[in-house]
Amino acid sequence: MTEPLTAAQPQPLVDLRGMSVEFPGVKALREVDFRLFPGEVHALMGENGAGKSTLIKALTGVHAPSAGRITLDGAPVSFTGPAQAQAAGISTVYQEVNLCPNLSVAENILLGREPRRLGAINGRAMRARAARLLGRMGLTIDPASALGNHPIAIRQLVAIARAVAVDARVLILDEPTSSLDTDEVDELFRIIRVLRDDGVAVLFVTHFLEQVFAISDRVTVLRNGSRVGEYDTARLTRIELVSAMIGRELGALAEVERRTGDRHAAPTPLLRAQGLGRTGAIAPFDLDLHAGEVVGLAGLLGSGRTELARLLFGADRADTGRLLLDGRPLRLRSPRAAIARGIAFSSEDRKAEGLVTDLTVRDNMILALQAARGWARQVPRRTADELVATYVERLDIRPADPDAVVATLSGGNQQKVLLARWLITRPRLLILDEPTRGIDVGAKAQLQRVIADLAAEGMAVLFVSAELEEVVRISDRIVVLRDRHKVAELSGAGAGVDEVLELIASGRTTAEVGGR
Structure with missing residues (x-):
């Protein structure tokens, strides 16, 4: 394990010492030390429940610490809420962008701080000021345009522009990339580097390991409310980081692969789709799902993975083809009918379409x-x-x-x-759409083990994930989608990440690359 940093550093911009936060019956933080320096990107890592959100909320005044102290630029501070923290130069952008889509980009950036003339909001000055802020970040967004007309990636950047509009010295980004594709992440990282080079201290919270190594200068790892260590990213390996997060050596994912190799699928299909499709959603496809196996769906964003899964559950109505269950025709008029026939579907949006959080x-x-x-x-x-x-x-x-x-x-x-x-x-068939999105490595490995065990016990599982390594690791067969068409099925030695990527990127099919 890489040792914590000991080299001499300039004075931290933010310095938390002995920070503890307690709730009834729970110690969320235990004497945590944390340092954040000007002009750096500092990743905060840990499993779900490790204390990351609690640390952020203690720093910004949402939670009152039961012990410890905070210094900002060497001076002790104590915030009673996020407004005080923001006034002191600490701004936070959360995963769920909390802006007003009915207002313009400029109005969102300067909401509550609009320039005025003779007591009225000066729209021209507001748009000019917003344009300067966007220009500082290298963005060419029209400040007069309605925010609701922009995709989520642009809204995320507008939220960052709003955060730095108050001359923020500290920018906290809590899971900012969870809803972004690769190009959008690259653009966000460009903005982060611009702000870092301007001397802003950026606290970056994410579950994506590769992003940590791509953008951060240092990493602090929390586990069970305690600090495990503070590390120089350049001297930290991925295995060391994951081991620090989960508190044990990495054997969990290898165990999933061993369980996958022990499975035996039933010879006849449990569910068979023949020419099933929906206009505008996914082209007609054939697919067999067998009891005792995991079938993975692989493809880029917009390739039709979720659309295929929803047709099999009756959440959307097919307009071509048919379904057979145990060899007999199956008509799914609603999800309730699917549940009654032993088909279950876990949506990728667990908050909006899955859980009732209250x-x-x-x-x-x-x-x-x-x-x-x-x-x-x-x-x-x-x-x-x-x-x-x-x-x-x-x-x-x-x-x-x-x-x-x-x-x-x-x-x-x-x-x-x-x-x-x-x-x-x-259920006889379990459809899982992005079940591991936004969760930490330890919980991800645990869920993958459960899925492997369910298949070994005879359940059919359709597994949808944007992470190709995850699909390859857990699946017996892999169905590849491209541009809302099924283009390939892979199994055995031909079902590696490179083979899947080639099918997604090359425009070819299984037969053309010699697979199946």
């Missing part, structure tokens, strides 16, 4: 089973408690409290609650 862990887990029974036949409380206890233990959901409100759980544990909901219905 309900408890118990209520969320039982939701699909209750829907299948009908609301007139309530699931008995004793049955619900037994099922919930079983899956809380099996999936290692933390905290192990069925009465905990789901909104209070980390992203990885929220994903486990959603998975548990569908496992309780005992």
Whole structure:
């Protein structure tokens, strides 16, 4: 393991010493030290629940620390809320962009700080000031344009422009790349480097390991509310970083691969799609799914992965082709009909289309089973408690409290609650759309092990992920999509990352590259 930094450094811009934060029955931070220097990008890493969000909120005055001190530019500070922190030069941009799409770009950047003339907002001066801020970042966005007309990547950049409009010396970016594609991430990183070179201290929180090594100068790792260490990124290997985050040597992912090799799929298809398609969504395709195997869907953003999955669940209605279940025609008029036939679907947007975050862990887990029974036949409380206890233990959901409100759980544990909901219905086919997006390495490996075990127990699993390495590691077969067409199926030795990438990028099919 790389040793913590000991070389002499200039005075930190932000210095947290012995920072502790406690909630009833929980020590979220335990005497954490953290330093942030001017003109650097500092990555904050750790599993879900490690204390990253708590540290940010303690720094910005959202949570009051129970112990410790904060100094800013060498002077002690104590903030009672984000407004005070922002006034002191500390701005935060969260994963969910909190702007007003009905207002213009300029109005969003300068909201609450609009230039005025004779008591009225001076629109011309506001747009000119916004243009200067955007120009500083090398952006050519029209400040008069409506923010709602721009994609999420531009909104993210506008949020950053708003954050630095107050002469921010510290910019905190909390999961800024989770909804961005590769080109958009590159543009964001260009902006971050511009700000860093201007002397801004950037605190970068992410789950993407490659991005840490691409953009950060230093890394601090938290685990279970404590600081594991502070490292120079250039002297840190990926294995060392992951080991520091999860607190053990990396054997989890290799274990997933061993379990994958032990599976044996049923000889006849459980579900068969023949010429299934939907105009404007995905071209007609054939696909067989067998009990006891994991089939991975690979393709770029917009290739049709989610559209294919939704057709198999009845969330969207196909206008061509047909489905066969156990060799017999299957008509899915709704997701409820799919659930009744043993098909479950976990959406990629767990907050908008999956979890009811204001309900408890118990209520969320039982939701699909209750829907299948009908609301007139309530699931008995004793049955619900037994099922919930079983899956809380099996999936290692933390905290192990069925009465905990789901909104209070980390992203990885929220994903486990959603998975548990569908496992309780005992599906024959489980469709998982981006089940590991936005969760840490340890939770990701844990979910992959569960998926491998479900297939070994005889369940059919359709696994959708944007991470090719993940698809290759866990899948028995890989279906490759390109431009809303199925272009290939790969299995065995021909199902490596290089082969999948070639099919996605080359415009060729399986037969043309000699695969299957």
